[in-house]
Amino acid sequence: MSKKIGVFVCHCGTNISATVDVEKVAEEAKKNNPGVSYTTTYKYMCSDPGQKLLRDKIKEEGLDGVVVAACSPKMHEHTFRNASKKAGMNPYHVEISNLREQCSWVHPDKPTGTEKSVDLVRMMTEKTRKDKSLNPIKVPVTKRALVIGGGIAGIQAALDIADAGHEVIMVEREASIGGHMAQLSETFPTLDCSQCIMTPKMVELAQNENITLYTWSEIEAVDGYLGNFDVKIRKKARSVDLDLCTGCSSCWQVCPSKKIKSEFDMGLGKRTAIYIPFPQAIPSKPVLDREHCLLFKDARKKNIPPNDSKVCRKCLDICPIAPVKAIDYTQEDEIITEKIGAIVVATGYKELDDISMYGEYGGGKYKDVITGLQFERLASASGPSEGEIQRPSDGKVPEIIVFIQCVGSRDPAKGCSYCSKTCCMYTAKHTMLYKHKVHHGHAYVFYIDIRCPGKGYEEFSLRAIEEEGATYLRGRVSRVYKKGDKLVVLGADTLTGSVVEIEADMVVLASAMKAQDDAEKFAQKLSIQYDKDKFFSEIHPKLKPVESSSAGIFLAGTCQGPKDIPETVAQAGAAASKVLALLSADELEREPVVAKVDRLPAPIFSTCIGCFYCQRVCPYGAIESEDIKARDGSTIKTVARVNEGLCQGCGLCAATCRSKSVELAGFNDEQVYAEINSVEFN
């Protein structure tokens, strides 16, 4: 039975009607086309009355196919399909003829625009005739989230999801959660102690029954799709059994390797080979650094299993756990697989720590030229100097200190072109922390601009200058060199047009926030996009700020771009709410516009010949191979199959297939052929 098709031509205000004679388009649509039983035009089809018109006419005229000649399907295909669904029609019998972006906006002349519009509408009418009812694909949802990264972003997202009653798996590659926030001394603009606000959250996370925490673990592979990810997690050998260990501290107290640079203290403090990164670490249980441990060093040298080495077993000997000790030198990496419904990526940033590229500032040359994060450790009560500001070279309290801003940031020639957003604020904070601890000291800041757009931020930075007496100099530093035990900072003050020379005791570089070193590789593992600076990309900078390019994977915190703590926490909450929306359904509905490889009766089974060109071109890894078996179990044919859960309906496979064995629902061969034919023969 042939269809009764309705054609609705939209004026789009004057967007379409100024260059297209919409009445004529509607009239022509009916001419010589017995299938078209109703046509009309309307000022704004997408408006409420416009949609009502569509719904009413579907019912009144008994339409079973609709062409809306309006704007791009990207804009309102969804709107009109929904409207027709409400009128009781299968929404996939609605086609959009794009008269705006592809016609009225590009053709200034009305006769041409009208003629083309008539063609475009006829093409879609012919396609509509061949439309088939499609039903949404239902995908079951695993109600468990994965949070990658245990910094403040990950912790916040995990807590929000867990508090809503869903299981969360958190994977952190370091020995403890906490991330960069745990390293900070005090936070702007309120100067509250970072540890004091961070550690309760860490404890809350550890104690939350819905959260399973894997520290010292990394993501090995992510397979599957939205609602049904299979995630392989590598639990790196810790050499300590977390179930047995009580964190009694005996082992790290006896460890003889005491001079290893502490990563947590940014190299300013020392740690042992078996260690916890910082006193408030969670889990508060040690990890054995096999690279620096004497026993493992010896075993590597002699090429023997570590357990056979007798060089040093002090940690094992002292471990009070009995009968089985909590320390195990033979432990190996373990790979576990978890089923996951949605993923939050919160892998954070890395401070530009290779300051030797800024040799002009003495970076890498002088011990007393340090980074912002190093200064945080110096100022922190749990830091290597227990909160006293001391020069790394001789422990002297610096009386004059120079801060240089934008080191690495806003420097496309050497560093990154972007602004790291947090440095203006943390430098202002640093000058205050310094002043609070060294009352007679003086802080100088070289800046390009002071950027403090945030609640209380402007006031905070003014306070640094006006109340705490920091001297802000607008200009860049040309050179830092050593003179006796002083560092001479040569710079320009562009506001007075003079050259400034400061004999400082210490220099702090406000170094940039960069993407993690392995961000690119990691993004490829997850099939998410990243930008030129290797920060992960959101789909839409304004309207979809936490959605990654892969469905079901969300972004939180600085892995997406430089941010401060309030912004990070807000984004983590947003990511968590997206995850919760996904996990709140038992089944997810997916657009049925997916590809399918044909299956036919014996003896052909499928016209697919199994060349797997489709598999090679598929950007989503949605094509699998399937063996068609005979009754005796022997393989008759190996052919391609589309995983509907992964398919995004891009149609590359259908275009690539030489034998036309793949078809994309909603864009099948008959539909496309009908469209093309209607132009050629009319």
Add this chain to the structure above:
Amino acid sequence: MIEELRKKAEELLKNGTVKVVFGYGEGSVPERTRPVFITKPEDVNKLTWNKYCVYNLTTYLKRQETRKLGKPALILKGCDARTIIVLLKECQIKREDVYIIGVTCDGVGDPLAEKCKACDVHTPLIYDDLVGEKRENKEVPFEERYAELDEYEKLEEKDKWEFWQKQFEKCIKCYACSNICPLCFCDRCIVEKNQPQWIDPSAHPRGNLSWNVTRAYHLAGRCINCEECQRVCPVDIPLNLLNKKLAKEAEKSFDYRPGYNIDDELAMSTYKEDDDEDFFK
């Protein structure tokens, strides 16, 4: 060399390595050979080797009739052996399912076939056994390899179009070109798809154009230029000219030549992020 071939075939059939040997046999006239399928060791004397062995025997790998005979050994020239590499890349055969008796070759045909004029695979690039004296495969410069196209490329666009229209007018849609082609291996060709009928099956100029252009497109970046399509065409359409032109474009754009290296990624289905894509600027 013929004796060596026969001995090899006999040995492979006797020890059960293969069930059948695809080779060349004497034709009805001395200037011709024909494909033979030897299944019994006592029949190996039917095998021959001479300059008339122009055919590419890999085409029998796609035929049901010859597939039924069991694991084959194929007597392959360097050019024909390139097909094997493409078939392996396109998952049509498994390496362990074919035995390759490579033959070194100085060119076939009388007069010398076009494909032999710029040959750089006198010794096959893939084989299990080699018959004949091993020869060094010298590189042939790009221009020389595509010299056949020089005349054609001088034509104006309009003349090219006219040239092909005239050529395709002759086509009688016998599909010999696709039947002989070892790389036209689909169970159902696009021309056989009739819902919708993308390609008009009648010998009408419009259908002829779509058929011949589609056939050439489907071989772009895959064709190893064995010239079999052109040889079998009953109305003498210079099909290999079209194939060769596309091969040249594929090589220019992607620096890719099919059938040379099993580790190469297929030109027509590989996406590279660092591709400068200057061919469509």
